[in-house]
Amino acid sequence: MTPSTRRQVLVFRELPDDQLARLQAAHAVTVANPRVPGERDAFFDALPQAEALIGSSYPITDALLDSAPRLQAISSISVGVDNYPLASLHQRGIALCHTPGVLTETTADTIFALLMATSRRIPELALFVRSGQWQRNIGEDLFGWDVHGKTVGILGMGRIGLALARRAALGFGMPVIYNNRSAVPEAELDALVGHVRFVEREALLREADFIVSMLPSTPETRHLLNADAFALMKPSAIVINGSRGAIIDEAALLHALDTDQIRAAGLDVFATEPLPVESPLRTHPKVVALPHIGSATHETRYAMAEMAVTNLLQVLEGEKPAGWFDLGKA
Secondary structure, eight states: OOOOSOOEEEEOSOOOHHHHHHHHHHSEEEEOOTTSHHHHHHHHHHGGGOSEEEEOSSOOOHHHHHTOTTOOEEEESSSOOTTSOHHHHHHHTOEEEOOOSTTHHHHHHHHHHHHHHHHTTHHHHHHHHHTTOOOSOOOGGGOOOOOTTOOEEEEOOSHHHHHHHHIIIIIHOOOEEEEOSSOOOHHHHGGGTTTEEEOOHHHHHHHOSEEEEOOOOOTTTTTOBSHHHHHHSOTTOEEEEOSOGGGBOHHHHHHHHHTTSSSEEEESOOSSSSOOTTOGGGTOTTEEEOOSOTTOSHHHHHHHHHHHHHHHHHHHTTOOOTTBOOGGGO
């Protein structure tokens, strides 16, 4: 990309004031969030002149790209790139950046918290107290299940998977098994050497007490956790999904829960988000559901915005930033 003095930048999700100011100091900036009714027209009006986009959580379609003939770069305030037509971007020569790394630890915290909350029934019992039902010592019908010492099975051992494995193995003495495209080299395992074990997917589903999905959303992973997968799991197994909603066949999950094929599920992501009010998952007694909060802390969301702005500024100067997404390998 040829460096330029000032480009037309369209911001389609709110940025911290200081990060917006960084963009405004270098480029001509339009802020218009298409999810906000009062800003939607302004967003589409700005597309024909836009040379760069920065934002997240809004699908960038081929039709939208057709409306932005001058577009040269997109900086996503996310690690996932599900909302972007990767092949089309590559074909059109539009650069794509994202924010890997900065949300690793925070997301691993969320997933482990979801694992704990599901196994120990924390939301259910907190509501039990809040609603005034705690009148005497609880009985076995309200007991939870231990987390320490149980086996965690991680599907997808990337950055977040490794961070989760550290928490489980080194913090809670939990045996960790994982399945990945290939075994992680020992040099990347670091302190986890001897604490984690690569296994085939079916073995993981059979052995693990907690099955945690940390997989990307691809045609190959869609509904990977389906009726056949649930049938392999222990009746005491708990399924945790902190990656992408499409990994789980939600109808099959509900059947597995209702027929006691598995014990419970902890979900931070869903096939449709926000989760529809009519979804049985919203009120199911064996489900702990969160509103996709994996990276939702003040510190991490700021760091993501800061990295996304840096990525965009560098791309527009003809540089290759740390968050460059290689569309040629997508």
